[in-house]
Amino acid sequence: xxxxxxxxxxxxxxxxxxxxxxxxxxxxxxxxxxxxxxxxxxxxxxxxxxxxxxxxxxxxxxxxxxxxxxxxxxxxxxxxxxxxxxxxxxxxxxxxxxxxxxxxxxxxxxxxxxxxxxxxxxxxxxxxxxxxxxxxxxxxxxxxxxxxxxxxxxxxxxxxxxxxxxxxxx
Numbered sequence: 001x002x003x004x005x006x007x008x009x010x011x012x013x014x015x016x017x018x019x020x021x022x023x024x025x026x027x028x029x030x031x032x033x034x035x036x037x038x039x040x041x042x043x044x045x046x047x048x049x050x051x052x053x054x055x056x057x058x059x060x061x062x063x064x065x066x067x068x069x070x071x072x073x074x075x076x077x078x079x080x081x082x083x084x085x086x087x088x089x090x091x092x093x094x095x096x097x098x099x100x101x102x103x104x105x106x107x108x109x110x111x112x113x114x115x116x117x118x119x120x121x122x123x124x125x126x127x128x129x130x131x132x133x134x135x136x137x138x139x140x141x142x143x144x145x146x147x148x149x150x151x152x153x154x155x156x157x158x159x160x161x162x163x164x165x166x167x168x169x170x
Contacts, residue, residue, distance in 0.1 A: 023161040024105040025143045033167035034098065035085040043138050049076040051130050057147055061155045070147075072134060075127035078146065082117065087167050097170050102146065105161035112157075125150040128162075 028042040054073040061067055082100070089095050098114035117123035129145040130137045137143050146159040 022106065023108075023142070025141055026105050026161045026163050027143070029144055029162045029164055031081065031085040031165045031167070034088045034169055035167050036088055037085060039081065039085050041081055043143070046076055046128060046130055046137065046144075049130075051076055052127075054127065054149065057132075057149065057154070059155050059158050060153055062153050064153055067155055070129065070132040072132065073127075073129055074131040075129050075147075077124065078126040078128055079117070079123050082123075082165070085167070087114065094169070099168055099170065101166045101168060102157075102159055102162060103164045103166065104159050105163045108159070110157050110159060122148065122150050 028040055031039045031041070051074040054075050055071075057070045057073055058066060059068040059070075087095065087098055089098070095114045095118070100112045100114070100117065102110045102112070112122075112126075117126070126146065126148050128137075129140075129142075129147060132140070132145070137145070142160040144162040146157075146162050147154065148157040151157055
């Protein structure tokens with residue numbers, strides 16, 4: 001009986017460890033936290049923005065191993081939306097203490113520093129995909145999809161189902 005209990009417990013633990021939450025597609029995301037004006041960006045807002053062509057984008061894991069490729073990408077830069085929200089700070093020095101938490105519908109989160117986004121080329125390389133593999137964003141199960149094209153290991157900040165971006169301070 002004890003052996004059966006141990007086996008059942010191990011099976012349960014294994015199932016929990018290897019279970020993956022499904023990414024629920026999102027139709028909007030919000031920019032909240034230390035901003036002058038919280039903003040909600042919808043799919044229709046994104047469809048009105050000017051897009052850029054990025055050709056193809058390969059997703060790699062933390063070891064640099066290929067996982068997926070998006071082809072014929074059209075995207076909208078994220079930076080103008082973040083600038084529109086206007087981060088609150090009492091002085092420019094305070095901005096160096098700010099960071100942005102990108103949260104997805106499945107609970108996955110990624111952190112960027114204020115300096116990384118607003119003070120380096122990386123900020124210009126963060127995009128919201130509006131079309132990939134000849135599919136519009138609204139038809140994609142990955143929506144809202146965000147990529148960072150300057151990353152070496154692209155999968156770490158490859159976000160599916162973006163739900164919010166929260167500005168915080170350390």
